[in-house]
Amino acid sequence: MKAGSDATMxxxxxxxxxxxxxxxxxxxxxxxxxxxxxxxxDMELEYFAIRSTAGVFDLSPMNKYRITGxxxxxxxxxxxxxxxxxxxxxxxxxxVWCNDxxxxxxxxxxxHLGENDYRLCAFARAIDWLHWCALGFDVxxxxxxxxxxxxxxxxxxxxxxxxxxxxxxxxxLKPFGLTHFSFExxxxxxxxxxxxxxxxxxxxxxxxxxxxxxxxxxxxxxxYLIKPFGSDALDLARIEAxxxxxxxxxxxxxxxxxxxxxxxPFELGLAWLVSMDKPVFNGRxxxxxxxxxxxxxxxxxxxxxxxxxxxxxxxxxxxxxxxxVTSAAWCPTAKSNVAFAQLEMPHGAVGEELVAEIYxxxxxxxxxxxxxxxxxxxxxxxxxxxxxxxxxxF
Amino acid sequence: MKKYDAIVIGAGHNGLTNAAYLAxxxxxxxxxxxxxxxxxATVSRELYPGWTYSNCSYVCSLLRPEIARDLELPRHGLQVxxxxxxVTFKRDGDYYGNYYDHNRQYREVxxxxxxxxxxxxxxxxxxxxxxxxxxxxxxxxxxxxxSLKLRDLRDLAGFARSFTELGEEGLADTLRFWTKSVGDYxxxxxxxxxxxxxxxxxxxxxxxxxxxxxxxxxxxxxxxMGDMDGNVGSWGFARGGMGAVAAALAKSVKAxxxxxxxxxxxxxxxxxxxxxxxxALKNGNELPAGIVVSNLDPRRTFLDIMDRDDLPAELVHKxxxxxxxxxxxxxxxxxxxxxxxxxxxxxxPLMLGDMHFTDSLERLERAYDDWKAGTWSxxxxxxxxxxxxxxxxMAPPGKHMMTVFVQYAPPRINGGEWTDADRAGFEQSVIDQxxxxxxxxxxxxxxxxxxxPREIEAEVGLTEGxxxxxxxxxxxxxxxxxxxxxxxxxxxxxxxxxxxxxxxPGGGVMAAPGANAAREILRDLRLPDVVPGGYADD
Numbered sequence: 001m002k003a004g005s006d007a008t009m010x011x012x013x014x015x016x017x018x019x020x021x022x023x024x025x026x027x028x029x030x031x032x033x034x035x036x037x038x039x040x041x042d043m044e045l046e047y048f049a050i051r052s053t054a055g056v057f058d059l060s061p062m063n064k065y066r067i068t069g070x071x072x073x074x075x076x077x078x079x080x081x082x083x084x085x086x087x088x089x090x091x092x093x094x095x096v097w098c099n100d101x102x103x104x105x106x107x108x109x110x111x112h113l114g115e116n117d118y119r120l121c122a123f124a125r126a127i128d129w130l131h132w133c134a135l136g137f138d139v140x141x142x143x144x145x146x147x148x149x150x151x152x153x154x155x156x157x158x159x160x161x162x163x164x165x166x167x168x169x170x171x172x173l174k175p176f177g178l179t180h181f182s183f184e185x186x187x188x189x190x191x192x193x194x195x196x197x198x199x200x201x202x203x204x205x206x207x208x209x210x211x212x213x214x215x216x217x218x219x220x221x222x223x224y225l226i227k228p229f230g231s232d233a234l235d236l237a238r239i240e241a242x243x244x245x246x247x248x249x250x251x252x253x254x255x256x257x258x259x260x261x262x263x264x265p266f267e268l269g270l271a272w273l274v275s276m277d278k279p280v281f282n283g284r285x286x287x288x289x290x291x292x293x294x295x296x297x298x299x300x301x302x303x304x305x306x307x308x309x310x311x312x313x314x315x316x317x318x319x320x321x322x323x324x325v326t327s328a329a330w331c332p333t334a335k336s337n338v339a340f341a342q343l344e345m346p347h348g349a350v351g352e353e354l355v356a357e358i359y360x361x362x363x364x365x366x367x368x369x370x371x372x373x374x375x376x377x378x379x380x381x382x383x384x385x386x387x388x389x390x391x392x393x394f
Numbered sequence: 395m396k397k398y399d400a401i402v403i404g405a406g407h408n409g410l411t412n413a414a415y416l417a418x419x420x421x422x423x424x425x426x427x428x429x430x431x432x433x434x435a436t437v438s439r440e441l442y443p444g445w446t447y448s449n450c451s452y453v454c455s456l457l458r459p460e461i462a463r464d465l466e467l468p469r470h471g472l473q474v475x476x477x478x479x480x481v482t483f484k485r486d487g488d489y490y491g492n493y494y495d496h497n498r499q500y501r502e503v504x505x506x507x508x509x510x511x512x513x514x515x516x517x518x519x520x521x522x523x524x525x526x527x528x529x530x531x532x533x534x535x536x537x538x539x540x541s542l543k544l545r546d547l548r549d550l551a552g553f554a555r556s557f558t559e560l561g562e563e564g565l566a567d568t569l570r571f572w573t574k575s576v577g578d579y580x581x582x583x584x585x586x587x588x589x590x591x592x593x594x595x596x597x598x599x600x601x602x603x604x605x606x607x608x609x610x611x612x613x614x615x616x617x618x619m620g621d622m623d624g625n626v627g628s629w630g631f632a633r634g635g636m637g638a639v640a641a642a643l644a645k646s647v648k649a650x651x652x653x654x655x656x657x658x659x660x661x662x663x664x665x666x667x668x669x670x671x672x673x674a675l676k677n678g679n680e681l682p683a684g685i686v687v688s689n690l691d692p693r694r695t696f697l698d699i700m701d702r703d704d705l706p707a708e709l710v711h712k713x714x715x716x717x718x719x720x721x722x723x724x725x726x727x728x729x730x731x732x733x734x735x736x737x738x739x740x741x742x743p744l745m746l747g748d749m750h751f752t753d754s755l756e757r758l759e760r761a762y763d764d765w766k767a768g769t770w771s772x773x774x775x776x777x778x779x780x781x782x783x784x785x786x787x788m789a790p791p792g793k794h795m796m797t798v799f800v801q802y803a804p805p806r807i808n809g810g811e812w813t814d815a816d817r818a819g820f821e822q823s824v825i826d827q828x829x830x831x832x833x834x835x836x837x838x839x840x841x842x843x844x845x846x847p848r849e850i851e852a853e854v855g856l857t858e859g860x861x862x863x864x865x866x867x868x869x870x871x872x873x874x875x876x877x878x879x880x881x882x883x884x885x886x887x888x889x890x891x892x893x894x895x896x897x898x899p900g901g902g903v904m905a906a907p908g909a910n911a912a913r914e915i916l917r918d919l920r921l922p923d924v925v926p927g928g929y930a931d932d
Contacts, residue, residue, distance in 0.1 A: 052473065052475045156786065225786055307624055335463045335468045336468075
């Protein structure tokens with residue numbers, strides 16, 4: 001890349017020509033230096049494409065790292081909290097990784113492509129940390145972010161759409177499974193993954209076939225009411241499904257300047273991702289200490305009374321502040337007012353009654369509401385079709 | 395025979411909502427339904443293999459989110475998907491697109507009249523002022539202005555306060571809204587015929603009045619009162635058809651331990667010693683219950699299923715004079731593909747909205763003239779939608795379902811009963827109108843269900859097929875709905891209640907009458923109030 005050239009300005013994904021043609025609102029945001037749409041035509045209709053038909057999201061800017069070599073599994077097993085040896089070939093695992101202090105650096109998905117062949121998809125850029133972790137291991141680490149274009153196809157008719165596109169047998173793919181197809185001389189990888197909490201798949205292909213993939217997908221999807229969606233609709237869907245967003249619901253540990261601002265996996269409600277029976281992994285000693293001494297914070301899903309989203313609210317208990325809200329939304333399918341909160345221990349046990357201090361503005365006048373809320377044990381949206389094998393037609 | 399604490403007659407959405415709250419309070423409740431299926435006018439049926447029709451009601455906005463959330467209707471399978479905007483096709487080949495996006499809509503109105511585009515903003519603000527006044531009263535019992543009870547006085551004082559907050563101008567607007575014709579009201583804002591026709595149609599939907607009849611401006615307001623996820627005035631489709639609303643409510647009733655009994659045709663409400671003692675079925679069975687709630691319209695309730703001897707003569711008279719006139723019909727059409735409309739790209743978001751072909755108030759009024767003359771409109775006003783563009787469950791992939799609400803259709807044709815030939819003529823007038831704007835429409839029709847007031851009354855039980863269980867004119871609203879003295883859901887006999895759309899706040903798939911009635915019943919039983927109040931607007 002030449003200094004000062006256009007290439008240092010906003011980048012375009014391999015789908016950009018198609019995305020731009022569909023982006024009627026011209027409502028662009030940025031993601032890792034790429035121009036990506038916040039909404040195409042109408043954020044609500046896009047959200048409902050995810051929940052009622054099929055929605056398509058361009059996730060090409062995602063950071064993607066290929067880790068191969070004789071020690072690939074061992075190296076990753078030392079880096080992440082999950083037991084990588086239990087993620088079989090052809091499977092995908094959601095995981096987090098910590099620094100030595102047991103603080104979450106990032107979350108991501110680990111694709112087990114073949115024997116000692118992995119792809120790690122990460123929110124934050126991770127090449128430097130991967131190299132740190134690889135010290136002493138016989139592995140090769142490649143940043144393939146720009147070499148793989150990707151589309152998420154999410155929603156009740158996503159499987160029917162992809163079957164109509166000719167991906168035979170896809171209905172047998174289990175959640176967090178991955179499989180390969182040939183597509184116009186390239187390999188098309190399909191994983192049953194996504195960030196919406198619905199039935200859904202992600203398609204991974206070489207950039208030179210990206211536009212063709214988009215065209216085939218939308219042609220096949222027309223009878224299944226396919227529609228592209230932007231990052232606003234995705235954000236609503238992920239809150240409804242209870243998914244954390246790095247940089248929003250936690251500060252990646254290595255970018256936290258102030259002490260005490262990062263969180264451990266336990267404090268984010270991600271204890272299920274931590275395999276303490278692994279003898280060694282980054283942050284294990286600190287996490288062991290935390291288990292013994294107790295956590296400082298607890299992640300809580302709140303069901304908030306009323307219909308005002310508890311954006312950036314303080315959470316109160318008996319009038320005193322015990323936490324803050326990181327994400328909040330009125331969820332249109334679940335018809336619930338949901339908030340993610342970071343609460344000081346011992347608060348946040350399921351069933352606890354708290355109060356959200358909500359501020360909202362109408363015609364320049366601010367109003368304060370003290371809305372009762374309850375800690376709930378599971379996300380408000382979790383349909384059976386998300387797990388069904390084979391999934392139904394809609 | 396099991397003895398119930400309460401029996402609700404009619405498994406429409408209000409009956410089911412009412413029963414859900416009574417069951418939630420621990421009462422043993424049965425909902426009796428005359429048909430072999432539930433839903434009343436909130437029903438989906440498969441009349442052509444592979445296609446689901448929303449046979450009667452067809453869109454959703456007024457359904458109170460407080461109730462949907464409280465009764466956990468999403469968990470019971472209800473999903474409401476919004477649709478944006480609408481379009482009126484003009485006879486000259488052009489159209490007016492009422493885009494959901496504000497700026498796009500401005501440009502589109504400006505294409506017809508630059509001044510109207512700007513006036514629309516003033517109109518929208520004025521309408522919002524009025525909906526803001528009324529919306530808080532949807533989930534409340536209307537106060538009785540003649541009562542000296544503390545609760546009524548308190549509610550009246552609150553009502554008066556919201557009025558005075560509006561100021562003199564606002565108050566004048568309110569009176570205009572409640573008394574004016576929708577035509578006169580729109581003429582104050584707009585100059586373009588097609589804009590007025592597009593907006594004015596909602597002032598007569600479900601009402602046996604014309605766009606220049608006084609009182610129709612309120613009907614327009616009624617259609618703006620709902621909201622979808624906080625967007626006041628937005629409309630949506632129940633995924634799977636409107637029957638999904640009834641199905642989710644039924645699951646809620648059952649989850650609280652209530653029973654729903656189909657094929658149970660009620661002959662009459664039994665009154666003994668001046669109190670309700672149960673219901674007698676047409677098959678001769680009698681079901682005892684201390685509380686009986688009628689979800690039927692006021693005419694059927696008081697004239698069909700209650701003995702005159704049990705009622706005050708004045709009430710019988712009022713029931714006989716209650717305005718519940720048939721004005722509309724419905725076509726439900728299975729289509730072999732998505733029809734194309736003159737000048738409209740199939741990917742245009744307007745395709746998802748409500749479609750109309752009446753491009754002036756004049757034509758709307760002429761359509762009403764036919765009704766007055768005792769026949770269906772030769773040039774009808776239709777409210778037409780294709781929900782299968784966002785709902786994959788109602789037709790096979792690539793195929794579509796079209797719902798066409800049609801106005802006007804009188805309850806009787808020239809004084810006589812509708813005949814099958816009349817129905818065929820009615821159907822043809824609608825199909826011809828659509829086909830005039832859609833060249834491939836006729837060739838795509840696979841099946842068509844046509845319902846005149848005759849079929850709606852016979853199948854759903856709504857008198858004359860009136861979709862609102864009584865007209866939404868000011869003489870039949872608030873403390874006058876259905877009649878003065880009976881507006882707080884209590885009937886003339888202890889233990890007898892009303893919960894249908896014939897009570898406040900009226901028709902549309904709102905579920906508010908059913909919930910409000912439950913609150914009053916629980917109050918009479920001295921049980922805790924489990925019915926949610928409305929969300930504050932601000």
